[in-house]
Amino acid sequence: MTHAAATVDQMRPPYPAERGLDVYNTKLGMWVFLASEVMFFAALIGTYVILRFGATGEWAKPGIVLNIKITAFNTFLLICSSVSMVKAYAAIQDGDPKKMRFWLLMTILGGATFVGIQVFEYMHLVEHGFTPAGVREGSELAGLVANGTLPAATMGLYGSTFFTMTGFHGFHVTCGVISMAYLYVTKALPGKYSQQDYRGIETVGLYWHFVDLVWIILFTIVYLI
Amino acid sequence: MHWWLPLKGSTFAGEVDGLFLAITIITGIAFVVVEVGLIWFVVKYRQRPGRKAFYTHGNTRAEVIWTTIPAVTMVALGLISNHYWVKIKGRHSVPANAYPIAIHAKQFEWQVTYPGADGQLGTSDDFTVRNQLHVPVGRPVVVHLSAEDVIHSFFVPVFRVKQDAVPGMQINSWFQATVPGNYELACAELCGLGHYRMRAQVFVHTQEDYDAWLKQAAQEAAQ
């Protein structure tokens, strides 16, 4: 950045302080928070891996229960929203709040659509008989279990782990959308972000990219493997 | 009432008690050093008017010494313990000639299945007795532990044996009783409101007595 000196007041720790990590508090705090989020998802994903590895039978093959096409689109959407987020960040770094607002709005829309599609996917799955407790009796999927297309022994675990992992990811996306919308209304629209101070954008961006990153892992291990 | 460990009722007891004693000696020395040292310092260096404390920030040699000694002791203790651990619970620890007994734990009883006359589990002459574990003396016995509902723990204090019985797993645990007599088997893992009364009798018989009991019990079970 060309005006490095001008950004000092907002983007650095307050002046008379011992040298820390040379990043402002909110950004450091977000990274620290993300470290704890990693452990949270490690618990959920670890549970899935351990249960699946230790399961006494075959796991359902990918693509039978879950709709891969719609989820692949959703994955693409989340990646796009990550790019639009980083474009918003780049725009405000260059001192262009208008462009920043556009890209931030795009990100919010992308995130909201992702959640919407996920809700639709859940409703669809439950309708076909796939629930957190396993396959519902008398449903369409129960027929597949009966004819041996799906393994009966592990469908309960499949449902439990699938809904817990993707559900908590969806919850995180929702939180991200809400906080971005909040920042959009209270900070971005009134023009509180500038080339000198764009802490909120950078911080919420870190969170958003993390959520995207988790989804990249989840998509692979839940939908494709 | 004993002030030390209970009767040594299995071949493990000597090893476990020996290790217990060794640890007691090691920790006893450390205990005396720390507690006597503390009392000595507290008395000797208590505040007196006009005295100033000795100004020092530490001593590297002292740090090295009191890091190395515990480290060496602990690693040695770990290696010794591991030797017995592998022997008692290791993957291949169960002797090939061990006499099999299946124990199925459920809220709140122990279902002990004996192999019958053929000495094999899973055959038609198996029979089950509730809350009574009969074993022959001087012969390795392997217990196939399973659980019906929640986690229980198979614990015979005189044998120094403990092993959790976990639902969904079958765990083998072995021991060799050395002293004939009548003992108790307890559940050592909280398993519900009846945990405290999940108790069984343990009878260690001589081989002849055991054979006689087995014959009689099989007949009773058949009726």
Add this chain to the structure above:
Amino acid sequence: METAHKRPNYILIWVYLAVLTAAELGLAFELPISRNWKLILLMFLAVWKAALVGMFFMHLKFERWNLRIMALIPLPLALIFILAGMSEHIW
């Protein structure tokens, strides 16, 4: 912070991510290779994508090491946990 590092081409990374996702899909459903190979390749691609997001979008590539450590500390812990949990079923 901005020691005048060149800004990465975000669109290019977006293309990378999209292509890798497509590759994953093809790998999972079209490619006739053994399950274990699929597993390894898919995990490799997933980690690659995750690394792209972390390095460029979260600009870890341009941060100081002590901040990177903050982000990396939990990873070995998570790995230890998963491996220990899996080892239950190896014996």
Add this chain to the structure above:
Amino acid sequence: MTTVAATAHTAHAHHDDRSFIRKYIFSTDHKIIGIQFLFVSLFFLLIGGLLAMQMRWQLAYPGQPMPGGGILPETMAPGGVILPEYYIQLVTMHGTFMVFFAIMPLLVGVYANFLIPLKIGTHDMAFPRINMWSFWSFFVGGLVMLASLFVPDGAARAGWTMYAPLSARHDFSGASLGQELWSVSIIFVGLSSILGSLNYITTIINNRAPGMTWFRLPLSVWSLFITAILGLLALPVLSGAAIMLLFDQIIGTHFFDPAAGGQALLWQHLFWFFGHPEVYILILPAMGMVSDIIANGSRKPIFGYHSMVFAIVAIAFLGWIVWGHHMFMSGMNPTLGSSFMVSTLVIAVPSAVKVFNWMGTMWRGNIRFHVPMLHAVAFVAMFAIGGLSGIYMAATPVDMFIHDTYFIVAHLHYVLFGGSLFALFGAIVYWYPKMFGRMMSEPWGKVHFWLTFIFYNCTFFPMHILGMAGHMRRIYDPTQYTFLQPYQPMNVFISISAFLLFATQLIFFVNFWWSLRKGARAEQNPWHDNGLEWSLPSPAPHGNWEQVPTVYRGPYEFSSPQVAEDYLPQYKKLPTDREPARAPVAGH
């Protein structure tokens, strides 16, 4: 909360224009939040103690009506006789309250909040509002847990470790709503700890006063920093596990239900993967505060400051790879058991280093026996016993015998009561003047200390003997077993000691409350200590300093030859001191 507000009101002479609610209830001031944590968690400490007293009654006099037990409902103790299902609730809730709602918030909630900004020299936490949410999340969790004691079919009853599937399926435990409330409450506690931890970490890294370099931090701050890292990374695992447990309980998932393919041991892995770092969360801050107090009481610099820091860091690292030692008998892979045994034994080394360094600090000192120092010395003595008894259970073959017996109960109480709680009594007395502007009564403090010390040892030491006899934990009626019947007199002795121990704590509580109003006014630096907090008036005002102090030296410069008096505060500038280099601000 009215009491908090009332007492804090008298204590704060400082004027500011915040409204009453902003000032004392939804306060963002780290000191007020610390005090809120203090009052609430002392209350839970009392609850936990009351539950323990009922357990001890049942163990000493099984089947006899408990004095005053008549007020308990039929479902718990008809006619004052404790029922087995109530007994296991007592076991569970005593552990839960003590670990999650007493010791942990007392150490971390109270002292991380109160001490970190004061000791590193900053105006407040990095995120004051998040800090407030951390307290209120804890408060809600506590209320939920407390409420679970009063639901129709009783509180959770699977032990504080909540081993599945007993905890996961209501038909196994016999409790439904109580179990679910336990999970919900723990999720709140996890959230509270994560929010607190990220605050402490950010504050310590970024907001230190000029001159407060890493190796000038007091050991209390170091240990709170490492504790915060442990909490940050361990609590989300617990929250995740509690969420999955809750799902098993209410929406029928199968994570921990072996009947449908789940794994019983998975819960134990998750719980102890959190649980062992948690053990260090419960002792490291105590160690740190004891280090401060011992250096002060001995009037000597701490012996081996750097090795103390490295020991804390080593404990934190090793703390992540020892969790399996809780599971030696669980049916876990025995090869894993071997490696966990070795790492567990190795973690004894940094603990030993710390004990020897404390002794080195007292060596050739000029020891003052003020109340905090008495507690700190007792901490070292008792922690040593607790640490040494841990070696027995680290050695797997011995653990085979003593696992899940009273030997474990003795061990953990030596560490948690003899360790953490003694340190906490010391810390409460030590920083009381800075919190409330008054001193606690010294003679009564000494009476409380000596009686606690005696009754505490009478209560917990004999438990080692019970454990060596094979006396199982968590059993409602030991007289059911013939081999335990001869030990019944010892159970009676322990129970009587426990009742006296509990009664002794009332001295402390009375002293605490009485001193809030009537204690002697505290001077600015009553203990002649070096920390930055003592440069402030007592009680410390809102916002702490107008201008943060500059730090010229480490925190333990006692009896330095440079000055006549036997302490040299960190903020005191001597003619030989140079101003610290200011942190580079821009364009590094």
